[in-house]
Amino acid sequence: MLRTTLVAICLAFVPVISASASALASGSIPASVDAYVERYRAATGLPGVEVAITKGGKVIHANGYGKTATGERVTADTPMAMASVSKSFTALAVMQLVEKGKVALDQPVCRYLPEFTMADPRAAKITLRQLLNQTSGMADSAFHEKSLPQPGTLEGAVARLKTAKLATPPGTAFSYHNTNYQVAARLVEVVSGEPFAAYLHAHVFTPLGMGNSKTVDTDRDLPGSARGHLVLLGRAVAVPEPAGFGNGSGGVLSTANDMARWLIAQNNGILSRESIKEMRTPSEQNQEYALGWMIGTTERGTPVIEHDGDLFTSTAAQLLMPEPGYGVAVMANTGTAYGDADALMDGIVAMIEGGAPQIPSSPPYLVTDILFTLLTLATAGLAVRGVARSRRWAATSGAWRRWRLLPYLGPLALCIMIVPVMRVLLRGGDIRWIQVVYLYPTFMVWLVTASAAGLTVVTARLWGTARLRRQ
Incomplete structure (x- = not known):
């Protein structure tokens, strides 16, 4: 598209900021990252951002920069929208139930969630694993989840599927579809007997010390700190998020400090080794998507486990580098059109690997x-x-x-x-x-x-x- 093409042209002329691997290893990463983020904000007009960096079981850096949409200072404890990064939390909740023997990944969803019915008999064969790796057969092309009237609860998100059909037979094709994770979150509610928000609070956020994190249902539930911006003529303009439902698929709010704890927990006993391996095993239909996590590599070829998230007014990204042990999370309060969280993530990863992150020469577009x-x-x-x-x-x-x-x-x-x-x-x-x-x-x-x-x-x-x- 036009904007994508323009970005590619602009990036060919961007300056870089240097940061050697030895400098990061010597403990100067906070200053290096702070300098990089502030230069990036100055160049792009990004209003506010949070960054968390971990290594092994330690928090290397957690900080906030700039302002929220309501004009407050962003700190490492300012709740911001995690968007589709939330899918990793939903997948974790499901795996906890798997470990307790309450559900099985390869059993039909309707066995645990009888209310899950569709106007397609093939839906009875959809398994829990297929929901999490996005191979259920549900797709935007068959069910217009964004343009249809939006539900207000997870129960309503499942109920509106009664008239929906599948795009492909279950287990045959990958299609990224938010409703998969809304059904999975509703299943957690029914099987656990707790509202999904209460379940995450009791079984994920509280045990990990994520005291400023929660999950919400719709755009109306976003606090001022989690609202975002569009960038027009180089200036950020605070605007409300378009109406939409996101619990289970994109409703988590978190902070840099909380996300640091989350990143550390991924390799520190949050689940058994077998369950972690299961969550990081992609499907045959898409070797880059597992259970709530994406599988990839950095530009230098380092294997990573990651997931990004996009709202129309904010973005987020998380990444784990299993071999060197780093974890990175970024939340930015500009929308998917600008990709600031992913861009900053790429820059920080480049710094970790001893490279030089790019700084755009002007605001996007x-x-x-x-x-x-x-x-x-x-x-x-x-x-x-x-x-x-x-x-x-x-x-x-x-x-x-x-x-x-x-x-x-x-x-x-x-x-x-x-x-x-x-x-x-x-x-x-x-x-x-x-x-x-x-x-x-x-x-x-x-x-x-x-x-x-x-x-x-x-x-x-x-x-x-x-x-x-x-x-």
Whole structure:
């Protein structure tokens, strides 16, 4: 897409900040990371971010930078949205039940959750493992989870599946679909007899000392510290997250200090070795996705276990490097269009491996935003000119010329069809109109302006023609 292409061009000209591996090993990593994060924020306009770095059983660094959407200072104890990083927590909750013998990964979900039914008989064969490794057969292409009315509870998230169908037979294809994890979280509720938020509090957050962490249901439950921004013309603008349900799939709120404890616990007895191995074993359908974790490597080839998360106004990322023993978590209060959490994560990993992180030379998409802003102003000006000259146009045009008005309605047609178009571009991924606005704000401002301008010009010219006929 346009923004992705622009980023690739910009990154070819970005400066770097050096940090040697010996400096990190000697204990100067806090100062090095602080300098890197502050330079990154200055270059991009990122309002607020938290970072946690661990090694083995020790916290190397945990800090907060900048401001929240409500203007408060971000600290290492400021709750921020973890988005889809939450899937790792849901998978852990399920594995705890597996270890207690209450559920089995390869048994049908409906055995433990009778309320889980779909308008597709194949759904009865979906196993708990298939929910967690995203091979259940549920997919955005068959069930528009984002654009349908949003539930308010996990029970409601499962209930709305009664009329849904599968995209593929269970266990045959990978499809990243948030509903998988909402069903898994509801299963935890039913099997444990505790609300999912209470279960995580009692069995995950409290035992790990994550006193500032919790999970929420919807965007309405996000506290001010967890709300985020769009970046327009290089300036961050605080905006509410589009309405959506996220518990189980993206509802966890946490802090740098809490995430440091979480990262340490991944290799420190949170589960048995067998369960940890199970969680890090990918499916045959996708060798890069396991149970709530992704399997990959760094640019230098170091194996990593990771998972990122994207809301439309904030992002998060977590990563484990099993061989050197490092763990990293980043939370940023700008949305998925900017990818700040992932970018900062990449920079910190580069520093850990003795490389030099990249610093963008300007705020993301600044040139694109300027171009579309100018295009919007030009479009409005041309519309005024077109309306002013509509009487003259009507006086000099024949019937054949009126067909030439059709292209003026092109932007309106695109504006109406933008959701289906985006679904094609996203290869079946679901999205709502307002979410497209959050992804491409200045483009959508231009498109709406062009739609209104084209419709106004066409109306004015046809009205002028009708008046001349009456005269």
